[in-house]
Amino acid sequence: MDTQNRVGVVVVSAGRGSRMGTRESKQYLLLENKPIIMHTLEVFDRMPLVHEIVLVTGAEDVERCAGWIAHYGLRKVVNIVPGGKERQQSVYKGLLEISTEWVMVHDGVRPFIEPERIEACYQKALLAGAAVLAVPVKDTIKQVSGSGMIEATPDRRSLWAIHTPQAFRLSDLLKAHEQAEADGFAGTDDSMLVERMGIPVAVVEGSYTNIKITTPEDLEYAAFMLKRGEREG
Numbered sequence: 150m151d152t153q154n155r156v157g158v159v160v161v162s163a164g165r166g167s168r169m170g171t172r173e174s175k176q177y178l179l180l181e182n183k184p185i186i187m188h189t190l191e192v193f194d195r196m197p198l199v200h201e202i203v204l205v206t207g208a209e210d211v212e213r214c215a216g217w218i219a220h221y222g223l224r225k226v227v228n229i230v231p232g233g234k235e236r237q238q239s240v241y242k243g244l245l246e247i248s249t250e251w252v253m254v255h256d257g258v259r260p261f262i263e264p265e266r267i268e269a270c271y272q273k274a275l276l277a278g279a280a281v282l283a284v285p286v287k288d289t290i291k292q293v294s295g296s297g298m299i300e301a302t303p304d305r306r307s308l309w310a311i312h313t314p315q316a317f318r319l320s321d322l323l324k325a326h327e328q329a330e331a332d333g334f335a336g337t338d339d340s341m342l343v344e345r346m347g348i349p350v351a352v353v354e355g356s357y358t359n360i361k362i363t364t365p366e367d368l369e370y371a372a373f374m375l376k377r378g379e380r381e382g
C-alpha cells in the first residue's frame with residue numbers, strides 16, 4: 150500500500166476523566182498491566198492502512214507517553230502534542246500535525262475498536278467524503294425538559310449512537326474546526342462541525358463493544374472484555 154492510500158490518525162487523550170473520579174486520568178489507568186491509551190494506540194499502530202499517528206495528551210503527560218510508546222515498541226506515533234481545554238481544541242491541535250490527505254480522529258479511551266471497523270469507516274469516507282462509526286440505539290430515547298418532563302419521543306429507527314473513529318478529508322476537517330472556532334460553536338464530536346459546513350457524513354455500522362471508557366462500571370466491562378479476548382485470542 151503506498152503512502153497516498155494511507156491515513157493519518159489523531160488519537161485524543163488530553164481529558165481529565167472527571168466522570169471516572171480517579172486521581173489518575175482514566176486513559177492512563179492500567180488494564181492487564183498496560184495503560185488504556187497504549188491498548189488503543191496498538192490497534193492503529195499495527196494496521197498497514199495507518200501511515201502516522203499523532204497523540205494528543207495533557208502537557209504534563211507528554212514525557213511519560215513517549216516512554217510508554219518506546220517501551221511497547223509503537224512505530225507510527227510521529228508526534229505527541231499537548232491538548233486544549235475541550236476535546237474540540239485537542240483534536241484541532243492534533244490535526245495541525247497530520248501530513249496525510251485523509252485523517253481519522255479517535256478517542257484514546259475506546260481501546261476495543263476493531264481493525265475491520267476502522268478499515269470500513271475509512272473506505273466509506275473515501276466514497277462518501279466523510280464517515281463515522283455508530284450503532285443503532287437500543288433504548289427508547291426521549292427529549293426531556295429542564296423540569297424533567299418528556300417533550301418528545303423521536304422515532305428510534307432513525308437514532309444512532311455515534312462512536313469514533315471518524316474519517317474526513319484533512320482539509321475539510323481543518324476548515325470545519327476553524328469555522329467552529331470563529332463562530333464560537335462547540336460540538337461534542339467532529340462530524341457535527343463538518344455537518345454544519347454542509348458536508349454530508351455517512352454512518353457505518355460499528356460494534357457495541359467499542360465503548361468509551363467513561364465511568365467506573367466501564368472499567369469492569371473493559372477488564373472482562375480483555376479477559377474474553379485472551380480466551381478467544
Ligand SMILES: Nc1ccn([C@@H]2O[C@H](COP(=O)(O)OP(=O)(O)OP(=O)(O)O)[C@@H](O)[C@H]2O)c(=O)n1
Pocket residue numbers: 161162163164165166167168169176205232233234235236237239240256257258259361362363
Ligand atoms: N480537553 C480534552 C477533553 C477530552 N479529550 C479526550 O477526548 C476523549 C473523549 O472524551 P471523554 O471521554 O469525555 O474524556 P474526558 O473529557 O477525559 O472525560 P470527562 O468528561 O469525564 O472529564 C478522551 O479520550 C479524552 O482524553 C481531550 O483530548 N481533550
Ligand SMILES: C[C@](O)(CO)[C@H](O)COP(=O)(O)O
Pocket residue numbers: 236256310311312313337338339361
Ligand atoms: C466523540 C464521541 O466519542 C462520540 O460519541 C463523544 O461525543 C465524546 O464526548 P465526550 O463528552 O467528550 O465524552
